[in-house]
Amino acid sequence: MRQKNDGRGRLGGRAKGTPNKTTATVKEWLASLIDKNREQVEADLQALEPKDRLQMLERLMQYVVPKQQATQSDVTLKDVGTGTMSEDDIILELNRLRELREYKQTSIN
Numbered sequence: 001m002r003q004k005n006d007g008r009g010r011l012g013g014r015a016k017g018t019p020n021k022t023t024a025t026v027k028e029w030l031a032s033l034i035d036k037n038r039e040q041v042e043a044d045l046q047a048l049e050p051k052d053r054l055q056m057l058e059r060l061m062q063y064v065v066p067k068q069q070a071t072q073s074d075v076t077l078k079d080v081g082t083g084t085m086s087e088d089d090i091i092l093e094l095n096r097l098r099e100l101r102e103y104k105q106t107s108i109n
Helices: 021-036 038-047 050-061 077-081 087-108
Strands: none
Touching (some): 038 050
């Protein structure tokens, strides 16, 4: 009999990465239910007060639009002033920040 945690992997159950069949079935059913009732859902949204409608749309958007992550740069004025960063390093960092800003702007729109 194999001992638990013998370094040869799992003892039983689903293999790592195998989706849960029940979860997949429920997701398919919910997607089908929503798709079949799309007009009713839209009508219900229109019946809400504008404030409530915006709140509901905001809640639904989290399932469609990826959340933005806060970013920061590792560059400090101290690094630049003490000469620990070369001019090329500074240019590379500025280009990286510029690309990041452009990416954020396009992902928002």
